[in-house]
Amino acid sequence: MPRSxxxxxxxxxxxxxxxxGGGxxxxxLAKRGAHVTGIDASSSAIAAAAAASSNDDVELIVGEAEHLEGREFDVVCALEVIEHVADAALFVRTLGxxxxxxxxxxxxxxTWLSWAVGVVAAEKIFGILPRGTHDWTKFLPPDEVAVMLGRAGLAVKDVAALHFVWGPLGLHRAWLGPFVPGLTPNYILHATKSNR
Structure with a gap:
C-alpha cells in the first residue's frame, strides 16, 4: 500500500x-473552491456549521449519508466517523x-497506542472528548478498511498518519505524516474508484 x-x-x-459536525x-474545502455539501445526524452540529458557514459555498443537511439517494459527488470525505457507525461495511459501501x-x-x-491516546488520554485524563465517545473495539486497522473499500469498488492509493495538537480552545493544529503500523493512532486513507 502506498505511504505518501x-x-x-x-x-x-x-x-x-x-x-x-460544526463544519x-x-x-x-469551500475556501479552496469546492462546492461542499455537509451532512451530519446532529441538528445542533448543523446549526453550528450554518452559523459559521454563512459566506461559504456550503449546503448543510441534517441526516445520514445513506439518505442521499440519487446524488453523487466528485469527492467524499468521512473524517473520524466510521468508528461511530453501527455497520462499517455498509457505511463504506455508501461512501463508494x-x-x-x-x-x-x-x-x-x-492498537494499544490508539486506546491509550483516543480513550484513556482524550476522554479520561484530559477530557478533550466526552467519556464514552470511543469504543476501542470499533477502531479499524487500515488493512480492514482497505478490504471494505475494495468491496465497494474503491482502490486505496495512499495512507498517511493524521496528527492532532489540542489546545485550550479545542483543535489547534492537524497535519499529515508517514504512517507507521502500530505507532500511528489516527490515519487517513485516500481511495479512488477502481475504474479510474
Missing part, C-alpha cells in the same frame, strides 16, 4: 463532508456509491 499523501485539487469539485472541514472519483476516510487504528 496524494494532493488532489478540490477547486470546482463537488465535495460531500460526511459527519461534518470545520466543509469551510476549509456517493463518490464519482475520490474518497478520503480517517479513523483510529486498533
Amino acid at each position: 499523501p496524494n494532493r488532489t485539487s478540490v477547486d470546482g469539485a463537488s465535495v460531500l463532508d460526511v459527519g461534518c 470545520l472541514l466543509s469551510r476549509a 456509491r456517493l463518490a464519482k472519483r475520490d474518497v478520503f476516510l480517517s479513523t483510529l487504528d486498533r
Whole structure:
C-alpha cells in the first residue's frame, strides 16, 4: 500500500463532508473552491456549521449519508466517523456509491497506542472528548478498511498518519505524516474508484 499523501485539487469539485459536525472541514474545502455539501445526524452540529458557514459555498443537511439517494459527488470525505457507525461495511459501501472519483476516510487504528491516546488520554485524563465517545473495539486497522473499500469498488492509493495538537480552545493544529503500523493512532486513507 502506498505511504505518501496524494494532493488532489478540490477547486470546482463537488465535495460531500460526511459527519461534518460544526463544519470545520466543509469551510476549509469551500475556501479552496469546492462546492461542499455537509451532512451530519446532529441538528445542533448543523446549526453550528450554518452559523459559521454563512459566506461559504456550503449546503448543510441534517441526516445520514445513506439518505442521499440519487446524488453523487466528485469527492467524499468521512473524517473520524466510521468508528461511530453501527455497520462499517455498509457505511463504506455508501461512501463508494456517493463518490464519482475520490474518497478520503480517517479513523483510529486498533492498537494499544490508539486506546491509550483516543480513550484513556482524550476522554479520561484530559477530557478533550466526552467519556464514552470511543469504543476501542470499533477502531479499524487500515488493512480492514482497505478490504471494505475494495468491496465497494474503491482502490486505496495512499495512507498517511493524521496528527492532532489540542489546545485550550479545542483543535489547534492537524497535519499529515508517514504512517507507521502500530505507532500511528489516527490515519487517513485516500481511495479512488477502481475504474479510474
